Amino acid sequence: MRGYMGKILRIDLTNEKIKVESLDQTIARSYVGGRGLGSYLAYREIAPKVDPFSPDSSIYFITGPLQGTLTPFTPKFVIINKSPLSGSLSRSVCGGGGFGPGLKYAGYDAVVIKGKAKKPVYVLIDDGKVEIKDAQKYWGMTTGETQSAIKKDLNDNSVSVIPIGPAGEKLVRFSGVIVSSRAAARGGTGAVMGSKHLKAIAVRGAKSVCVADIGQFRKLLEETYTTIRENPAVAKRIELGTPGTVAVSYSSGILPIMNFSRSTFEGIQGLMPEMVRDTLYIHNESCFGCPIPCGKLGFIKDGPYKGTVLPGPEYETIGLLGSNCGISDIRAVAQANYLCNEYGMDTISTGSVIAFVMECYQRGLITDKDTDDMKLKFGDPEIVMTLIEKIAHREGFGNLLAEGTKRVSEVIGQDSHKFAMHSKGQDFAAYDPRALxxxxxxxxxxxxxxxxxxxxxxxxxxxxxxxxxxxxxxxxxxxxxxxxxxxxxxxxxxxxxxxGMDERQQLRFTNAVTGWNYxxxxxxxxxxxxxxxxxxxxxxxxxxxxxxxxxxxxxxxxxxxxxxxxxxxxxxxxxxxxxxxxxxxxxxxxxxxxxxxxxxxxxxxxxxx
Ligand code: SF4
Incomplete structure (x- = not known):
């Protein structure tokens, strides 16, 4: 099978059984890989109505045929699981740390994990060899600390580690995997890993991925790099990253303001793309092998959060932890982003649930008695930071918020569901649908x-x-x-x-790699x-x-x-x-x-x- 390693790794953490099975060629062709293959496996293997936190529920880490081939824009991998937020099927995509290509180089197309370990563990996939290793010393560490500690203990800075943080360990329903500043967090992936006592997966390997038609592949590479070179939008994207969207979003009335209650915001200038660039950026970063380094490394130079070094923040984070909470200081948004990354939480759901309870407080539906004596005012950065800490550790009022906006509104009642901004329990991203x-x-x-x-x-x-x-x-x-x-x-x-390419070019790359001629x-x-x-x-x-x-x-x-x-x-x-x-x-x-x-x-x- 060109493009595939032909193997699925299955690990049951309850009895520490490790099994390798062949990837069925007909299934691979019918579902391609990533989300398609994961959805097919999940449909077959996750029994109806099983609790997402049950040992019987599986979580899938999946690559596709292009990972590891150096096709542009393919450093990512997909996680499929049953979402603890919504109870539906969920998929998250992440490009951090080179894990997608790394899993292929280690010999596998996918890893399926079920069961629950007796104590915290991590899985090491080392060029085909698989070990379940003790992770008690890493339990409690942040995502950044975990990556560094595992790399140090393996004496290998090039190993790719996808960890969870304290929020995943505490089963915060919107916690996720955060790796090298990139997140796969929207479907509660961190909580599902936490429920299995799985702190991280680490991969490394030196195998190679076969390409069916190398001549056509080279031709497509040349075409794509020419398109990237000649596309005037690329320079802007590299300069501003996804925060460039804030300007167009705000001018169209799409950017969420104070829990989606309005479209105008006095503090918007503080969140505009040029302000973000000039206040924070120190250099560009890209995912593994990507020709467009759209990620940013930032540094907070002054103010109460001075000294924090962080990736991002991306557009969605500025929308949800910024304007949606009434915050106009990009340094505060950046600090909130940093805390969410380190604790391992989705910035979108975190900003959404905080804005929701701010509106509940403003309307008098909850009082100081409910909020651990905090006055939840829109625009107060310290409240946002405190709530993030409390959610991540499930402390006091944060224990309720860790359940997500839908469940919080069910507890508060009093018609608060009318402005609980989610669908199926998953919080809105930074687009107000009334304007789009x-x-x-x-x-x-x-x-x-x-x-x-x-x-x-x-x-x-x-x-x-x-x-x-x-x-x-x-x-x-x-x-x-x-x-x-x-x-x-x-x-x-x-x-x-x-x-750099359209859907047709994506398909051409897939055909060149697999030889399937879709x-x-x-x-x-x-x-x-x-x-x-x-x-x-x-x-x-x-x-x-x-x-x-x-x-x-x-x-x-x-x-x-x-x-x-x-x-x-x-x-x-x-x-x-x-x-x-x-x-x-x-x-x-x-x-x-x-x-x-x-x-x-x-x-x-x-x-x-
Ligand atoms: S650096 Fe940006 S464009 Fe490149 S793969 Fe990562 S997210 Fe995509």
């Missing part, structure tokens, strides 16, 4: 809930349709964008590969198959059309100001078009039998009901 309604449909229908990276519509709506405020064409657009991301996550290209039609069929299979996983868990929903605020409370003033999200109308596009039932949201058969899923569905 296609994104609202994406939040409502994405497999794990409101995850921005399941087919964001920002570029297509702004540049292509130029219509961000109505239902028109959003059903079709969402299927197209979701499918694009589905394939991208299965071949495992970074979503910023758009700066046609455009087959690629669309595979994307539909994977997305529908994820849907079927959720249906088996009890999800239905009622869960393809948005908070009351988005549907009933028009934006009070900004460019989208007066707009709400026309969700019902968009859902109708979307279900039609997908071949899903209009009343239940369940894939039609005809769709299941067309996508070749009938046998799988009848065998694993």
């Amino acid at each position: 309604v296609g994104m609202g449909l994406m939040y409502a229908t994405a497999t794990p809930g409101a995850n921005h990276s399941f087919g964001p519509t920002l570029t297509a709506e702004r540049v292509g349709l130029k219509d961000m405020l109505t239902h028109k064409e959003k059903g079709k657009l969402n299927r197209k964008e979701q499918n694009k991301y589905c394939l991208q996550d299965s071949m495992i290209f970074c979503s910023f590969s758009r700066f 046609s455009d039609e087959e690629a669309t069929l595979i994307a539909d198959r994977i997305y529908t299979l994820e849907r079927l996983f959720n249906v088996r868990e009890g999800f239905s059309k009622a869960d393809d929903n948005l908070p009351w605020r988005c549907l009933n409370e028009p934006l009070p100001d900004g460019p989208a003033k007066g707009n709400t999200v026309p969700l019902d109308r968009m859902l109708k078009d979307y279900y039609e596009e997908r071949g899903w039932n209009q009343d239940s949201g369940m894939p039609d039998q005809e769709t299941i058969e067309r996508l070749g899923l009938s046998d799988l569905v009848s065998e694993y009901r």
Whole structure:
């Protein structure tokens, strides 16, 4: 099998059994790798209604055919698990530390971990040899400390380590894996690892990945590097990174302000891209082998957080821990980002739950008695820092917040669900759907809930349709964008590969590496198959059309100001078009039998009901 190592590593931590099985060629061709392969395995192996923290639930670390080939924009790997936030299937993608290519070089396409170790452990995959090692001395360490300590103990700075922090150990539902400043955190990956007493996985190896058509591969490389050199947007992306999006997002009314209650913010100048660049950046950083170093290393030069060295912050973090909490000092956002990274928490859900309780406090739904005597005011950086510490350690009020916005709103009650900004329990990213309604449909229908990276519509709506405020064409657009991301996550290209190639070029690379000659039609069929299979996983868990929903605020409370003033999200109308596009039932949201058969899923569905 060109592009693949042909092996899946399976580890049961309960009885310390290690097994290697062959990767089935037909399955690899039908699901490609990454998200597709992981969703297929999870559908077969995670029993319906199993608790995400149960030893019986598995977590999947998966590569695709391109990792390790030096195809541009492919340093990433995918984690698939059942989300402790939403109970749905979840996928996270991470490019840090070279783990994706490293796993291939160590000899495996995927690692599947189930069970629960008696005491903290980490897994070392060393050029094919696998060990379950004692990790008691690392338990309690931050993500940065864990990476350094394991590298030091192995006497190898080049080993790739993906760790969790204290938040994952404490089962904070939005904790994740943070590696070399990059996060795979949105689906509670850290908590699932913590529930298994799994502190980290470390990989190294010297095997190579075979490419089917090396001549074509070289030609594609030349084309792609030429495109990157000639694309004027690349220099801007390298200069500003993802924070460059803040300006366009704010001017379109999309950036969330104070728990998505408005679109204008007096402190916005403090968060603008040039301010972020001039205040923080010291140099650019890239993921393993990437030609566009969009990451930033920052340094806080003055003020109360002086001396902190940190990666980022990225756009989503500025939106959620900055404007959404009313914070206008980028140094405070950076410090909050640093704490979340070290404790191992998703900055999006952390900012979202903090902004939510700030609004609850402002409305008098909770008081000092509930908040450990803290006065939760929007715009107070110290409150944000204190809450992050408390959440990470599940201390006092932080123990409740560690459950995530949906569960917190259920405890607070008093109609607070109306402004709890999540879908299926997954917090909104930094896009207010009232100013970008296609994104609202994406939040409502994405497999794990409101995850921005399941087919964001920002570029297509702004540049292509130029219509961000109505239902028109959003059903079709969402299927197209979701499918694009589905394939991208299965071949495992970074979503910023758009700066150097389009979907066709991605497919050409995959064909050159695997020799499979996927046609455009087959690629669309595979994307539909994977997305529908994820849907079927959720249906088996009890999800239905009622869960393809948005908070009351988005549907009933028009934006009070900004460019989208007066707009709400026309969700019902968009859902109708979307279900039609997908071949899903209009009343239940369940894939039609005809769709299941067309996508070749009938046998799988009848065998694993
Ligand atoms: S474009 Fe940025 S995020 Fe994507 S692989 Fe390159 S450095 Fe990493």
